[in-house]
Amino acid sequence: MLKIEDLHVAVGGHEILKGLSLEVPAGEVHAVMGPNGSGKSTLSFTLAGREDYEVTAGDVTLEGENLLQLAANERAAKGVFLSFQNPMEIPGVATMNFIRTALNAQRKTRGEEEVSAADFLKLIREKGKLVGLSDEKLKRPFNVGFSGGEKKRMEMLQLALFQPRFVIMDETDSGLDIDALKMVGEVVNSLRAPDRGFLVITHYQRLLDYIKPDRVHILAAGRIVKSGGPELAAELEKSGYDQFIKAA
Amino acid sequence: MAKALLLNPTAFEAGLVAAARARALSPAQSAALEAFSKTGLPHRRIEAWKWTDIRANLRDDLSSASAANDVIAPSIFGGLGAFEITIMNGAAEWSGEAPAGVTISCTPQGGPLSELASNHPLANLAFLNTDETIAINVAEGASVEKPLLIRRIAGGGAIHQRVTVKVGACSKVTIIESFDGVGRYFSNSVTEFSIESGASVERLVLQNGSDDGVETALCAVAAETMSKFHQTALLLGARIVRIESRIALGGEDAQADLRSASMLCGMRHADVTSQIDHRAKGCTTRQLHKSALKDKADGVFQGKFLVARGAQKTDARMSVNALLLSDFAEARHKPELEIYADDVECAHGSTVGALDDAALFYIKSRGLDDAAARALLTEAFLGEAFDAMPHPAIERTFRTRIARWLEAGK
Numbered sequence: 001m002l003k004i005e006d007l008h009v010a011v012g013g014h015e016i017l018k019g020l021s022l023e024v025p026a027g028e029v030h031a032v033m034g035p036n037g038s039g040k041s042t043l044s045f046t047l048a049g050r051e052d053y054e055v056t057a058g059d060v061t062l063e064g065e066n067l068l069q070l071a072a073n074e075r076a077a078k079g080v081f082l083s084f085q086n087p088m089e090i091p092g093v094a095t096m097n098f099i100r101t102a103l104n105a106q107r108k109t110r111g112e113e114e115v116s117a118a119d120f121l122k123l124i125r126e127k128g129k130l131v132g133l134s135d136e137k138l139k140r141p142f143n144v145g146f147s148g149g150e151k152k153r154m155e156m157l158q159l160a161l162f163q164p165r166f167v168i169m170d171e172t173d174s175g176l177d178i179d180a181l182k183m184v185g186e187v188v189n190s191l192r193a194p195d196r197g198f199l200v201i202t203h204y205q206r207l208l209d210y211i212k213p214d215r216v217h218i219l220a221a222g223r224i225v226k227s228g229g230p231e232l233a234a235e236l237e238k239s240g241y242d243q244f245i246k247a248a
Numbered sequence: 249m250a251k252a253l254l255l256n257p258t259a260f261e262a263g264l265v266a267a268a269r270a271r272a273l274s275p276a277q278s279a280a281l282e283a284f285s286k287t288g289l290p291h292r293r294i295e296a297w298k299w300t301d302i303r304a305n306l307r308d309d310l311s312s313a314s315a316a317n318d319v320i321a322p323s324i325f326g327g328l329g330a331f332e333i334t335i336m337n338g339a340a341e342w343s344g345e346a347p348a349g350v351t352i353s354c355t356p357q358g359g360p361l362s363e364l365a366s367n368h369p370l371a372n373l374a375f376l377n378t379d380e381t382i383a384i385n386v387a388e389g390a391s392v393e394k395p396l397l398i399r400r401i402a403g404g405g406a407i408h409q410r411v412t413v414k415v416g417a418c419s420k421v422t423i424i425e426s427f428d429g430v431g432r433y434f435s436n437s438v439t440e441f442s443i444e445s446g447a448s449v450e451r452l453v454l455q456n457g458s459d460d461g462v463e464t465a466l467c468a469v470a471a472e473t474m475s476k477f478h479q480t481a482l483l484l485g486a487r488i489v490r491i492e493s494r495i496a497l498g499g500e501d502a503q504a505d506l507r508s509a510s511m512l513c514g515m516r517h518a519d520v521t522s523q524i525d526h527r528a529k530g531c532t533t534r535q536l537h538k539s540a541l542k543d544k545a546d547g548v549f550q551g552k553f554l555v556a557r558g559a560q561k562t563d564a565r566m567s568v569n570a571l572l573l574s575d576f577a578e579a580r581h582k583p584e585l586e587i588y589a590d591d592v593e594c595a596h597g598s599t600v601g602a603l604d605d606a607a608l609f610y611i612k613s614r615g616l617d618d619a620a621a622r623a624l625l626t627e628a629f630l631g632e633a634f635d636a637m638p639h640p641a642i643e644r645t646f647r648t649r650i651a652r653w654l655e656a657g658k
């Protein structure tokens with residue numbers, strides 16, 4: 001489904017990703033683990049289409065279509081969704097209004113009809129309940145004054161609402177309490193489908209207890225240095241990254 | 249008889265003076281003419297006008313005054329059911345009866361300028377050129393629900409116009425002033441408020457001139473004990489615009505709340521200048537100015553808080569933020585505090601910046617295209633000046649106007 005080949009990415013003139021290759025077949029969940037600063041967020045921003053991340057070499061395709069030539073909003077319309085490691089606060093922009101505008105923009109780009117205000121209200125309330133965000137929170141300016149955990153819940157709300165085809169989760173589990181972690185597991189598991197793929201970036205085995213990955217990749221110094229089954233995450237938890245970095 | 253004439257008047261200034269001299273002037277107007285003859289039009293070598301040079305932008309090439317009704321769209325405040333006074337090229341017109349508690353009259357010439365307006369060169373010019381002053385009187389204790397809308401439309405020529413508003417003790421009134429124009433004109437107005445104790449005034453300003461228009465509007469306010477003056481202004485600019493407020497909080501616990509936003513494109517220039525004199529104990533001032541500047545637009549803000557020796561417990565805060573939406577746009581801010589009392593809380597802050605790339609990317613990653621993402625953030629930025637206005641329908645009108653500008657660029 002998602003195919004990354006020999007990807008090189010520079011940020012601010014520094015090469016961060018140095019020949020990264022990775023493939024996530026449709027229907028699978030792949031986990032990416034790696035030390036701080038190894039390039040995990042760089043990978044997720046690049047996949048989502050951040051303009052100041054310069055792709056100097058390599059290819060990324062989603063179901064055979066070149067992603068790199070699409071603008072961020074076009075990727076969103078194609079069903080690429082990034083759950084941000086640090087979601088933004090957007091003062092002055094009402095949450096419901098923003099998410100509805102976003103949903104309808106995606107639909108419009110796809111040539112689908114807009115969702116009516118009434119249908120949307122029902123939809124967002126239902127998803128709010130699912131991720132544990134009250135109506136009162138949904139009426140506030142987007143993420144303003146939200147706790148770290150609440151912001152992550154807002155990312156999960158959008159995931160549940162947009163129903164994207166390919167999901168990148170950048171440390172969604174960091175800063176979450178146990179109940180929220182379970183909720184994230186439930187949202188992801190309910191969305192697992194033969195035509196949907198997930199790339200789950202995390203530092204901890206904990207999240208992977210809820211979301212069983214099909215494959216685990218270790219990202220170090222801008223490359224995938226090892227891939228394996230779910231047991232690789234457990235192994236990392238025990239002995240750390242050293243052996244893999246040295247071996248690479 | 250004008251003595252001590254300006255040393256090197258421009259043709260336009262000489263024309264202004266000659267036209268005034270040909271009129272029958274009251275003694276007060278003659279004095280104003282003499283004052284104007286000495287100073288001429290404000291220009292960049294005068295500190296308060298260094299960024300807004302009126303003299304340099306006024307030549308003898310104004311279009312001849314024509315009724316602009318057919319080219320000016322109906323007021324966007326039309327839906328509010330306001331009582332409307334239309335001032336076309338300086339001539340006022342209204343029909344029907346003023347709302348209960350309000351009397352409106354035209355007085356020839358009008359009394360002398362109020363203290364705060366009297367040493368302003370353009371107020372003097374307006375005063376000496378005005379045949380009729382519109383005098384609005386709000387009765388003591390009246391709570392006027394219906395807004396009063398003063399629609400100024402300029403269709404060419406040099407237009408001078410004066411309104412006085414006397415607001416009786418403990419009354420409440422909402423006054424909207426809109427400024428529209430077409431062609432090459434110079435529109436110069438002065439509005440003077442005298443607000444008695446406990447009264448509350450909501451003043452709203454919407455300015456949208458033409459690319460060739462020059463517009464100056466002074467508002468002078470004398471506010472008594474426990475009165476409130478709230479002002480919200482939205483400016484779309486013109487060739488040169490200056491919306492100026494001079495406010496004296498002369499009675500204890502008086503309050504001023506000034507909010508403004510400029511959204512400018514092309515070569516437009518808008519200047520928001522204010523001076524608030526805190527003359528009595530316990531007065532409160534809040535001021536917020538925002539500007540979003542596209543293309544080669546020029547946004548000026550000059551704000552001064554003056555706190556007199558006896559004005560203890562003054563609480564005054566000013567904040568000004570500019571958003572540059574192009575590399576060629578320019579924002580110039582001059583916040584000033586001049587404080588002669590020791591037990592006061594005064595603060596000001598000024599920022600100039602661009603849209604936040606990280607926020608833009610977040611919004612685009614959710615499906616909005618670049619233009620829509622920028623518009624969303626710009627709208628949110630400007631919108632802060634219109635948060636929680638007392639009159640929700642007026643707030644909606646302003647927000648609609650902002651959205652239209654973001655969509656259509658004008």
Ligand SMILES: Nc1ncnc2c1ncn2[C@@H]1O[C@H](COP(=O)(O)OP(=O)(O)OP(=O)(O)O)[C@@H](O)[C@H]1O
Binds near residue numbers: 012014035042
């Ligand atoms: N604008 C920039 N200029 C130079 N270096 C940058 C820039 N932005 C990021 N980097 C560097 O890129 C490297 C990779 O950062 P990235 O955020 O992708 O790491 P990460 O794997 O997500 O780390 P973490 O686990 O802490 O989230 C870091 O060393 C970071 O300092």
Ligand SMILES: [Mg+2]
Binds near residue numbers: 041042085170171
């Ligand atoms: Mg990261």
